[in-house]
Amino acid sequence: MNxxxxxxxxxxxxxxxxxxPTWVPRSFCVPGRRIKLHPDDYYVLGGExxxxxxxxxxxxxxAENGPLTGEHEGLSFIVTNDGEKEERVLLKDAVExxxxxxxxxxxxxxxxxxxxxxxxxxxxxxxxxxxxxxxxKAALIGQKGKPEAYYFPPQLNNHGxxxxxxxxxxxxxxxxxxxxxxxxxxxxxxxKITSYSQAYRLDPGTGxxxxxxxxxxxxxMCTYEPQKASDVFAMYQSLVNEAIIPEELLWKGTPEESKGxxxxxxxxxxxxxNLDPNMMENRFMKPKPVKSIDEMQEExxxxxxxxxxxxxxxxxxxTVLPGKTVTIKDSGAYGLIMMQGRGKMGVWEIETPALIxxxxxxxxxxxxxxxxxxxxxTIVNHSTTDPIVMLKHFxxxxxxxxx
Numbered sequence: 001m002n003x004x005x006x007x008x009x010x011x012x013x014x015x016x017x018x019x020x021p022t023w024v025p026r027s028f029c030v031p032g033r034r035i036k037l038h039p040d041d042y043y044v045l046g047g048e049x050x051x052x053x054x055x056x057x058x059x060x061x062x063a064e065n066g067p068l069t070g071e072h073e074g075l076s077f078i079v080t081n082d083g084e085k086e087e088r089v090l091l092k093d094a095v096e097x098x099x100x101x102x103x104x105x106x107x108x109x110x111x112x113x114x115x116x117x118x119x120x121x122x123x124x125x126x127x128x129x130x131x132x133x134x135x136x137k138a139a140l141i142g143q144k145g146k147p148e149a150y151y152f153p154p155q156l157n158n159h160g161x162x163x164x165x166x167x168x169x170x171x172x173x174x175x176x177x178x179x180x181x182x183x184x185x186x187x188x189x190x191x192k193i194t195s196y197s198q199a200y201r202l203d204p205g206t207g208x209x210x211x212x213x214x215x216x217x218x219x220x221m222c223t224y225e226p227q228k229a230s231d232v233f234a235m236y237q238s239l240v241n242e243a244i245i246p247e248e249l250l251w252k253g254t255p256e257e258s259k260g261x262x263x264x265x266x267x268x269x270x271x272x273x274n275l276d277p278n279m280m281e282n283r284f285m286k287p288k289p290v291k292s293i294d295e296m297q298e299e300x301x302x303x304x305x306x307x308x309x310x311x312x313x314x315x316x317x318x319t320v321l322p323g324k325t326v327t328i329k330d331s332g333a334y335g336l337i338m339m340q341g342r343g344k345m346g347v348w349e350i351e352t353p354a355l356i357x358x359x360x361x362x363x364x365x366x367x368x369x370x371x372x373x374x375x376x377x378t379i380v381n382h383s384t385t386d387p388i389v390m391l392k393h394f395x396x397x398x399x400x401x402x403x
Contacts, residue, residue, distance in 0.1 A: 005087050006094035009080040010102065015372025016346045019335070019365040020077040020088065023358060024054040024063050024119070028235075028245060032122040034156045034222040041358040045070075052358075058335025058367050058393060059117035060092035064231040074231070076117075079361060091367065103333045104370030107395050116313040118226040118335065118393040120156070126163040127218045128245050129193050129237035133253050134212040137268050138232045140255045148227035149285070149307040150218070151207035151315065155339045155389065161220025162241070165199040166208065168216050168283060170274040176266055183236060183262050186250050190239040200280065207285040209309035213270025214283075224337075226393045228312045234268065285309060287317065288403060300324030305403065306391070314398045320381045320388040330373040331399040334392045338364035341388035344380040346372070350388070 009017050023037065027050035031042045035055050042051045049068055056063070056074050063074030076091040091114065100108040107115065132146035150166075170179065174196045182193040194217060200208075202221045210216055215236060235249040251259045258264045276282055287304035289296070296302050300321050307315035320326055320343070342351040351363045368377060381388045394401075 005080065005089040006078070006097045006102075008082070008087070009078045009089065009094065010098060010369065012080050012082070012347075013366075014347050015369040015375075016348060016377070017078045017091070017094070017367040017369075018080070018348060018363070019058070019091065019367055020079050021356060021360070021362055021365065022056040022059055022074065022076050023052045024056055024074050025049045025052045025065070026054060027065070028243070028249070029053045029127070030124040032124045032161050032220060032222055034158075035120045035122045036353060036356050038355055038357045044358045053122045055120045057118040057337050057365060058091065058114065059119075060090075060095060060114045061117050061229040061231060076367075078367070101371070102369050103395065107333070107370075111396075113229065114333075114395065115229045116226060116393065116395050117229055118224065118315070118337075118391075120222060121218070121225055122156070122222040123218070123220055124161050125220050125241040126165075128235045128240045129167055129197065129215055129217040130233050130235045131215050131268055132210075132212045132230075133232050133234070133268055134270070138212075138230065138253070140258075141232070141253060143232040144228060144230040145212045146228050146230040146232050147212050147310045147312045148210045148225055149207060149310060149313070149315070150210065151224045151285075151306045151317075151391070152202055152204045152221045153224050153339055153391065154204040156222040157204045160202065161222075163220045164202045166202055166216060166219040167194050167197040167199045168208070169197060169214060169276060169279050170269075170271075171196050171198055172275050172277045174275070176271070179269070180262055180266055183250070183265050186238045187247055188238075191237065193237050198279070200284075205287065207306055209283045209285055209307070211270070211273060211310065213268065214273050215269065224315070224391055226307050226313045226315045234265070236265070283309070290316065290400075297321070299326060301326045301328070303328070305401070308401055308403055312396050314394045314401050316392045316394075318388075318390050318392060320379050322381055322387055323384050325378065325380045327376040327378045329376040330368075330392075330394070332394050333368060333370040333373055334394045335367045336365070336390045336392045339389040339391060341381060341383060341386045343382045343388050346377055350379075
């Protein structure tokens with residue numbers, strides 16, 4: 001049955017699937033209220049779940065939110081409607097059914113899955129200094145490593161929140177023993193680990209590359225975050241914005257038999273990466289045009305690479321100028337989220353909602369099959385004044401990514 005729904009959806013959209021909004025709460029965060037969810041719905045799942053501060057895109061990755069996690073939390077659904085009834089199927093199940101017909105033979109043969117997802121995370125304050133494990137360390141708890149990247153969409157950052165600065169890495173000259181002392185002091189209040197880090201101001205329209213093993217404390221800007229299909233992490237900071245971080249999150253990525261061993265925590269850290277004296281030069285990302293800006297404007301659009309330093313994923317920002325019709329070709333399947341404007345994309349009406357109720361369908365999120373991407377997606381901007389802006393997230397080793 002799932003396969004027939006997936007096939008029906010792919011045929012109905014001529015290779016472009018319409019996705020249902022996927023909202024994810026985090027118990028340790030305070031929502032920044034910039035991801036267009038209705039003000040009454042940020043705590044709709046109950047106070048014990050925390051506020052909804054994330055929306056996940058093109059996700060076949062379940063959220064790791066503890067014992068209260070919902071059955072399909074973090075997973076994207078496809079929706080199809082034949083005029084009589086609406087049907088839904090998990091994107092994960094559609095990928096498993098359609099295989100290379102959806103994500104392309106290259107990715108299916110290598111991963112047998114869609115190996116990335118993206119999200120908005122939207123916090124009023126900073127997140128704790130934390131780390132994502134590499135493949136080797138994550139495998140010890142049956143997960144995959146997690147590289148990620150940040151981009152700060154101007155459309156969602158009319159204000160920067162309480163602390164629009166991100167800590168990255170460990171200050172050069174810091175010793176392993178100094179960090180170990182911070183970790184051993186985790187239950188004593190503020191373990192002061194950010195005393196050994198450096199913060200960088202966040203600017204809308206720019207981004208950062210965050211490989212696994214890099215300690216980082218994301219700031220309070222609303223962030224678009226492509227990443228490998230994993231939700232592995234551990235919190236290394238015990239107090240942030242006067243909120244205590246539970247000790248269980250320090251050991252979250254540690255095998256049961258190694259909990260309590262601080263050397264295990266220290267070994268998760270990529271020391272060369274963290275002590276890099278050229279952190280800004282090596283990890284910061286400014287948008288890079290995919291080709292000549294004059295040439296693109298002549299054709300009615302502007303497209304920039306916005307996440308391009310990881311082989312595990314990449315992302316682009318596409319702007320279609322007012323009143324223009326363009327056909328954009330890509331060499332791989334991708335998910336997309338609308339940031340601005342309205343119009344038509346293939347057979348679909350597309351629009352950017354101002355406010356979304358929890359459970360409401362939208363026309364702002366889609367998944368484009370490899371075949372449709374390679375044949376070219378035609379986008380019509382219905383507005384004479386407002387550009388269409390969308391963010392596009394791609395899987396590993398994008399053939400088009402040549403900088």
